[in-house]
Amino acid sequence: MSTKLNILVPVKRVIDFAIKPRINKTGTGIDKTGVKFSINPFCDIAVEEAVRIKEAHKALVNKIHAVSIGPAKAQDILRSSLAKGVDSATLIDAKELDIEPLSVAKILKKVVEDKQSNLVILGKQAIDDDSNHTGQMLAGLLNWPQVTNAAKVTVNTSGDAVDSITVVREVDGGEETLEAKLPLIITTDLRLNEPRFASLPNIMKAKKKPLEKLALEKDFKDIDVSPRLNVLKVEEPTQRQAGVRVNSVDELIAKLKELKAL
């Protein structure tokens, strides 16, 4: 039996990376009204990588399916992923709930089983909570191998089948290379690729691609998504005060000596 890829790409809608988040008046969360939202940049890289794999190995990829868990508006990022080359998508409407990574991983496990995915490519972290948990948790729940912080992904073929996948990953002191058989979880790092922009004709075409809509409370009611962590407070970090301006290298060195930094 030949192995073809069924790729799943989970994506998250987050406050745009260029926007500085504002804390709400009660100090319990982030004010989300009137703020620009975008696809999490690492998720965009995951979409791009899946599409590149399909472009390079057309015969080996059955399907790229994207999924997002979030408010109804998260369908925007699914539509743009479809326009970039994803084949089909699922929106799991969670209304405005903030869902912790453990619950997200449980929901994704069910999606993996439903879609019979054998390769999940997802962002290493979302730039809102910065957790960096979901991929590893999903791998743990499925008992699949994981390669986090991918910098390069190569699909190794044998005849008309996928043999293995080689991934170069970023670690503290440089890089390491791992090789895995399917099924596999990959989380993406910044340098893996540069995501494309969707062209207008592709955006039009994407409107015809299938986008399934599910409701978290109805279609995943057996999964308990109640939070394990109570957020007691959110606050701004202690602000650094701007220091002094100096006008020359000599003044700079004198100031550093005064601060006992040298």
Add this chain to the structure above:
Amino acid sequence: GSTLAFIEASNGQISSASLSALTAAKQLGNPIIALTFNEGVADSLNKIEGLSKIVTFSSPEFEKNAPEVISPILSSLIGDSKLDISHFIIGSNATGKNILPRVGALLDVQPISDVVAIESDKVFKKPIYAGNVIQTVETTDPKTLLSVRPSSFAPIDTTATANYEIEQQATPELNKLNIKFVSENLTSSKTPDLATSKIIVSGGRALKSKENFDNLIYPLAAKINAAVGATRAAVDAGFVENSLQIGQTGKIVSPELYFSLGISGAIQHLAGMKDSKVIVAINKDEESPIFNVADVGLVGDLFEIIPELTEKL
């Protein structure tokens, strides 16, 4: 309950992230069980005061701290009622990030990552949104799984002389999945390590080329025995390798002295260095946001200032 502290080591040397995790473990106040999968580290652990015992596992399989193999072992240890573990703690570096969430999934616990302050045994502070917001969370899980940001906890003192009981655990049946280590390519250490260096000299896109970076940043760093860092833009432009990136998704550092050279100060970069003790910024554009966090700022041309600074320091 006890705190199980994950000790990562290579060549008998405990990693700086693990030394920071031990400092955080002490703040929790429970007896500390030091756990290591790396052999030959007992001598180093005996230089640390206040542990209750050392637990080791030994197998060549553990050499690369593979999460697939290690996570089930950790989850069964943490779940073992005889050990009475209430807290598990690991440094938030590449190893910690790879392992902790997987252990959490196996134990059905939501871990708390990148802790920067311990308020109580259940309440912790962690940065979100690239450090623009600090969140205080309380866990309701029966076990508490934490990773701590090394730059927020000083490495534990290693001058004690202890003689801990070493509990060598039998290697359990390993969860072998279809993945293998092929090779590694670690940055040759031309300069001191970013994680531990007291001074960091960091360069940005304004250096314009790899040659300029090599000819300006490295000599200055060498002169003052500093580690070299860079912004994402400088890494993307190919000036330096990616292991030197400082920022939200790169290294988080807090040296005594941080030189920011030709760096505008995007929030993603500030997230990685704004806890440095003294920040020096040199940039041509006086409106750059980096000057809002710098203790000492100098507006001017890098290509003149850096050589002069290198000569005069």
